[in-house]
Amino acid sequence: MPELPEVEVIKLSLQRKIIGLTIKKIQILSPKSFIGNPNLAQGQKVLKIERKAKLLLINLDKNLLLFHLKMTGQLILEDGKRFIGGHPTEDMMGKMPNNHTRVIFSFSDGSHLYFNDQRRFGWVKIIDNGKLTIDNLGPEPLEKEFTWEILKNNLLKHKSMPVKVAIMDQKVVSGVGNIYSNEACFNAGIDPRTKISNLSDLQFKRLHLGVLKSLKDGIAHGGSTRAHFRDPEGHRGYFLDYAYVYGRDKHPCKVCGTIIKKISLGGRGTYFCPQCQK
């Protein structure tokens, strides 16, 4: 599923492709997937594309289009020959729209942007410019505002929580979900069950670097995944190929060979290496 790195990769692709184009028409195939009045966007130009946490923002003249891909959302741009998207599956190679297409954006130059979402968890929203209020998001991990001291400070609001759960709080650091919080704990060499109050400064520093490494790895691999999305073999394993622990229970640790364990923390699957993470 798309997490922060995938959304970042999609943002970079779209920036190269649709800035300056005018929206001709928005077709809604699944009413639940679109919030607001799609007619508002008609005739407006794409000015700017941003990402906040896992949200993708497309700035128009007067309005703002917000996308959340959740688990299975894809954004696919078809400009005659190429597709650009996220969460690659075989059906991306077929014709658009397909039976998972929820919303179609048509541009003035004849290209189309397809919002596909197999499980319909994701959504598109249209709001007035300047009406976006994000008051429940912590620092962007890829900006320089994200320091280990800030991370420590924010985590200390959850003294009794296991570190793996606390780091998924969007107010602590925005955009880190289950996969990357598992990977970040591994990178930091910290047992995901460790309570925040028991972490040393050294561990906070390692955690900070661990979060960054997991996200940067993700962006690097998200990019390479995208380049290979035409390979039908690639669609299922694209996260697990590079993950150290996520989804690898009962498999040997890539570093020390110890069998990866899976437990449940905060109601989510939690994976760790009992040897590397103390």
Add this chain to the structure above:
DNA sequence: GTACTTGTTGAACG
């Protein structure tokens, strides 16, 4: 039929 998966929201707890 059951258990489990995703991020976010909101309810309900002490």
Add this chain to the structure above:
DNA sequence: TCGTTCAACAAGTA
């Protein structure tokens, strides 16, 4: 009010 846990959400897989 705050920290925390948990159910709900849609729809699929094993």
